[in-house]
Amino acid sequence: FDLVYVMTGGGPANSTSLVIFYIYQQAFAYGNFGYAAAMASFLVVVLVLLTAVLFKLTKGGRFDFD
Template identity: 55%
Template sequence: MIWPLLRPTSFFVVVNSTIGAVTGLQAFDLVFVLTKGGPARATSTVVLYIYDQAFTFNNMGYAAALTTVVVALLVVCTGLMFAFTRGGRFDED
């Protein structure tokens, strides 16, 4: 089954879903406002942890290092996805 116009869109959705799952950016505002990480950090996300380190505990260097690691991890994951799918092109060429 060939989906010539759906393949790049599907690749875009997979990459964005991976980024959203790793960072939890979509849930940051809700978690921050409602629970601030919840009891025993049960609802904490990576971005909330970085935010806490930077602005609650004033560990700017540590938060910057964590951000660099998260961005590097996402770049590697996205690069692997590009390599395996040839940039979203799944055709047999």
């Protein structure tokens, strides 16, 4: 987030924009704090689910190199 914001600010036509940068813009540039909070909450849920799936697929984070 910080590198995109400092280096390009989203770039021309938002070509380097990230989801978290979009959430930041909605909250602090446009004042849509509720919308940004809902998007951030949804992002947390998606990341937790993705982490749980990957944790299951890697057998609890343990790798068997044999």
